[in-house]
Amino acid sequence: MATLSTARYGKDNVRLLKVDRDDATKVHTVTETTVCALIEGYIGVAYTKADNSVVVATDSVKNTIFILAKQNPVNPPELFAATLGTHFVEKYKHIHAAHIKISTHRWTRYDVNGKPHPHSFLRDGTETRNVEVTVREGSGISIRSGIQGLSILKSTGSAFHGFYKDEFTTLKETWDRVLSTDVNAHWDWRNFAGLEDVKKGLPRFDKAWENVRNITLKTFALDDSASVQATMYKMAEQILAVTPEVSHVEYSLPNKHFFEIDLSWYEDLKNTGKDAEVYAPQSNPNGLIKCKVSRTMAKL
Numbered sequence: 542m543a544t545l546s547t548a549r550y551g552k553d554n555v556r557l558l559k560v561d562r563d564d565a566t567k568v569h570t571v572t573e574t575t576v577c578a579l580i581e582g583y584i585g586v587a588y589t590k591a592d593n594s595v596v597v598a599t600d601s602v603k604n605t606i607f608i609l610a611k612q613n614p615v616n617p618p619e620l621f622a623a624t625l626g627t628h629f630v631e632k633y634k635h636i637h638a639a640h641i642k643i644s645t646h647r648w649t650r651y652d653v654n655g656k657p658h659p660h661s662f663l664r665d666g667t668e669t670r671n672v673e674v675t676v677r678e679g680s681g682i683s684i685r686s687g688i689q690g691l692s693i694l695k696s697t698g699s700a701f702h703g704f705y706k707d708e709f710t711t712l713k714e715t716w717d718r719v720l721s722t723d724v725n726a727h728w729d730w731r732n733f734a735g736l737e738d739v740k741k742g743l744p745r746f747d748k749a750w751e752n753v754r755n756i757t758l759k760t761f762a763l764d765d766s767a768s769v770q771a772t773m774y775k776m777a778e779q780i781l782a783v784t785p786e787v788s789h790v791e792y793s794l795p796n797k798h799f800f801e802i803d804l805s806w807y808e809d810l811k812n813t814g815k816d817a818e819v820y821a822p823q824s825n826p827n828g829l830i831k832c833k834v835s836r837t838m839a840k841l
């Protein structure tokens with residue numbers, strides 16, 4: 542005997558570019574996103590009885606993404622994802638939940654002759670702004686926002702000493718090292734009752750994204766880091782303090798190692814400790830440090 546425990550399906554990697562044109566100023570704004578939309582509901586018979594009558598084709602899901610992108614704002618991505626998810630649940634009686642993921646890629650307006658150009662943009666890095674939304678009939682809308690692939694490095698202001706030592710330890714303590722990571726951060730919003738609730742106070746989403754980005758960059762630079770663990774906790778604490786509607790912040794940070802190279806074999810060149818200048822970037826293995834920091838509930 543077998544039972545279908547869970548089932549969802551849809552279209553992944555739907556890529557679109559939206560150009561918003563301000564006719565008065567002739568200033569364009571562009572948004573490039575990659576969307577994954579999966580739907581859930583009374584679809585089990587498609588799997589267990591080969592009954593396709595319940596299947597909204599994944600091709601139709603893709604078409605819906607394009608049509609709704611034309612008819613609605615695609616920014617902030619939290620709103621577009623909630624709009625898409627709500628559409629699937631409201632349009633099809635037998636669809637009870639929709640899971641939407643959106644990844645927005647960077648196109649940053651650049652200056653020409655010292656002035657922001659109205660319709661030219663550059664890709665300044667592989668960083669993406671992400672959102673994962675679930676719209677579930679009767680349970681409202683859950684939203685998780687994120688940043689991924691923000692690569693940062695500092696050449697001092699990072700130490701790592703006092704760690705646990707035993708017969709497996711070879712790592713030397715350091716009071717000054719290169720610290721580098723690719724930031725992967727998520728923050729979970731309070732539950733929203735529905736699309737109207739998401740739309741109320743819409744600036745919260747861009748503001749939180751800016752706050753997370755700024756706090757991450759500033760803390761990384763200014764913290765006299767004792768470890769990746771201690772620095773990431775300081776980041777998460779500050780984010781919770783400035784975003785009251787966020788219940789949790791999660792970080793997943795690779796520790797991208799840069800090893801000192803002993804060059805003393807060549808004419809007694811000094812290139813370690815305080816004399817280190819040339820380092821060897823390591824592609825693997827890397828440390829991977831994660832945490833989820835939650836808001837402490839006030840005692841009643």
Ligand SMILES: O=c1[nH]c(=O)c2[nH]c(=O)[nH]c2[nH]1
Pocket residue numbers: 701712767768769770796828830
């Ligand atoms: O910040 C760090 N945290 C660790 O847990 C760790 N482990 C390690 O080898 N180097 C580092 N650095």
